[in-house]
Amino acid sequence: MAKDYRRLLSSSTLEGDEIRNREDEDLGTIKDFVIDMERGCVAYAVLSYGGIMGLGDKLFAVPWDALKVDEDQKCFVMNTRKEDLADAPGFDPDHWPDMADETWATGIYDYYGVEPYWQTTARKR
DSSP states (O other): OOOOOOSOOOHHHHTTOEEEETTOOEEEEEEEEEEETTTTEEEEEEEEESSBTTBSOEEEEEEGGGEEEETTTTEEEESOOHHHHHTSOOBOTTSOOOTTOHHHHHHHHHHHTOOOGGGOSOOOO
16 A cells, blocks of 8 residues: 655754765755745755754755655655765855845756756646
8 A cells, every 4th residue: 555645744844854865875954944935935945964063064055856855764865975965055054145046046956956946837846
């Protein structure tokens, strides 16, 4: 029998969840979500990596479509090697980029190989 998964989850149940890659390596945790209020969708999950207890960590805006939820393992899975994340465009927790800047955002979506959400016509989220 096929397992039913929840289609709707609150952000508070996802914050702090691990992000792993297909090789089961730890890539960090979900720190926050960025919502496009005009389009009514999640634009990015903010991944926190490194540091100790939130100090000294680096943040990464990860396109929502670059993540898959593994509800059984209670984590997100991302098709990114750990070495590639080290070179990914990130930012300091005290200096967030202008995530509405489409030039910046296009670079992020290109880096992760995901079509920008604002260019898709039919969204399922």
